[in-house]
Amino acid sequence: MTDRTTQVRPDRRADLAAGLARVRARIAEACAAVGRDRAEVTMIAVTKTYPAGDVIALAGLGVVDVGENRDQEASAKAAEVAAAGAHPRWHFIGQLQRNKCRSVVRYADVVHSVDSVRLADALGTAAGSERDRPLEALVQVSIDGDPARGGALPDSADPDRGLLRVAGAVAGAAPLRLAGLMAVAPLGWEPERAFARLAEVAEGFRAVHPEATALSAGMSGDLEVAIGYGATHVRVGSALLGMRPTLR
Numbered sequence: 001m002t003d004r005t006t007q008v009r010p011d012r013r014a015d016l017a018a019g020l021a022r023v024r025a026r027i028a029e030a031c032a033a034v035g036r037d038r039a040e041v042t043m044i045a046v047t048k049t050y051p052a053g054d055v056i057a058l059a060g061l062g063v064v065d066v067g068e069n070r071d072q073e074a075s076a077k078a079a080e081v082a083a084a085g086a087h088p089r090w091h092f093i094g095q096l097q098r099n100k101c102r103s104v105v106r107y108a109d110v111v112h113s114v115d116s117v118r119l120a121d122a123l124g125t126a127a128g129s130e131r132d133r134p135l136e137a138l139v140q141v142s143i144d145g146d147p148a149r150g151g152a153l154p155d156s157a158d159p160d161r162g163l164l165r166v167a168g169a170v171a172g173a174a175p176l177r178l179a180g181l182m183a184v185a186p187l188g189w190e191p192e193r194a195f196a197r198l199a200e201v202a203e204g205f206r207a208v209h210p211e212a213t214a215l216s217a218g219m220s221g222d223l224e225v226a227i228g229y230g231a232t233h234v235r236v237g238s239a240l241l242g243m244r245p246t247l248r
């Protein structure tokens with residue numbers, strides 16, 4: 001912990017502690033409002049665009065789960081955090097290209113964004129050669145069913161993008177463990193409508209894959225709604241770390 005580049009200033013640490021207290025209180029209230037046990041919801045701190053020092057400070061404040069969306073940034077940050085002696089669980093939550101799988105499986109504990117059979121196959125192959133324990137994988141679902149954007153397609157028999165095809169490819173790959181579903185509310189949709197639709201998809205999905213109980217949904221602006229519709233993992237960036245300088 002002596003590398004100066006990985007230290008945060010005391011005022012930054014205090015800001016992170018305050019943000020964390022606010023987000024934890026929001027999660028606890030949202031759980032209480034719908035009669036859920038607080039322990040059912042995991043907060044993932046989305047640290048994209050923020051430096052390794054923030055991750056180390058958050059780990060020091062008790063944060064266990066960290067999310068990143070770009071391999072190049074995440075792999076360097078994970079190495080820096082590990083070198084400083086902190087060992088959070090890394091969640092890869094961004095769009096993933098097949099040629100990045102080999103890198104991602106080296107530091108990620110969980111990948112939330114598997115949305116095609118081809119990607120599931122590439123991830124399974126990479127995990128099989130790079131890891132000695134299974135990688136947790138969530139299938140990212142398209143809530144609006146628009147094939148032009150990311151996400152596997154519910155109610156579709158598309159051999160590469162159909163939700164049950166993708167889930168089957170993950171479940172059938174020994175180096176992967178099918179953990180559940182992930183989604184982002186589509187732009188222009190009310191969170192209420194988006195997460196109600198997601199809950200419906202998740203119910204049908206669990207009838208086929210009852211072991212895959214994780215539901216990764218909800219961000220800074222809509223985590224309460226997502227918890228109301230069964231989210232087990234909320235991915236929180238700006239409410240915790242501040243507004244990012246650029247939209248990504």
Ligand SMILES: *Cc1c(COP(=O)(O)O)cnc(C)c1O
Pocket residue numbers: 046048069093094184218219220221235236237238239248
């Ligand atoms: C950036 C990001 C988040 C966090 O968004 P905030 O609005 O900053 O909380 C959550 N999920 C994904 C997939 C992201 O890319």
